[in-house]
Amino acid sequence: MDVVLALLALLVALAALVVALRGARSTQPEPGADLPADAAGLRGEVAALRAEARGALRHLAVVRYDAFEEMGGRLSWSLALLDDTGDGVVLTSIRGRNEARTYAKSVSGWSSEQELSPEESEAVAHARLART
Template sequence: MDALGTIAVVLAALALVVSGLALRRTQRRSDGSDLPSDLLGLRREVAALRTEAGDGLRHLAVVRYDAFGDMGGHLSWSLALLDDRGDGVVVTSIHGRSEGRTYAKSIASWTSDQQLSPEEDEAVAQART
């Protein structure tokens, strides 16, 4: 056998060993498909991360407006910061000529126990979509 034939036999044997190891690392799933065990572990981790991410403030919206008729520039604003369940807060800053005020109102299930201004309602509605 020449050198080229020997190399081909060694590469074929190596390919068989690698494929055998790959088959050992697979698990049969309930649907009959085969997946490597490390891939199944990654799927579990992704599912856990998605569950945790639901608590993150992912629904955000800002509404800018003029709170007073004699003021321009849309310097007042309402900011909604909510998670996937609609829980969070609406922060509002009212800018006037001589003073500024800031308010925070809690939100649960996309609604508030406190009276929301039209701009705060709009911020919650925009964050929900």
């Protein structure tokens, strides 16, 4: 059980790193920048915020499953963390009787150069449909 908790902590740290790296790429507004006083200016601000949010990992989905027939409880899982353009990562943890293995595959444009398992593909499909 301690190994599973350690792996989950590692995955959360990895997800936080991905989010931090994406945030570092976005442009930050100048401190003290004045808000526009008119409706057209506010529309521009909203449009800029929406454009900035496209890079956020807002499309998330988890698929839990039994990777092996002898294991029950759906302890294996695949987690898709994607932005509005379908770029991000799929994290997978496969739990066996004596060990757990964790994998990360990059995703670009809702697909991956690496072959995705059926569960990973399902997680990406669910994430694509997710609306935040």
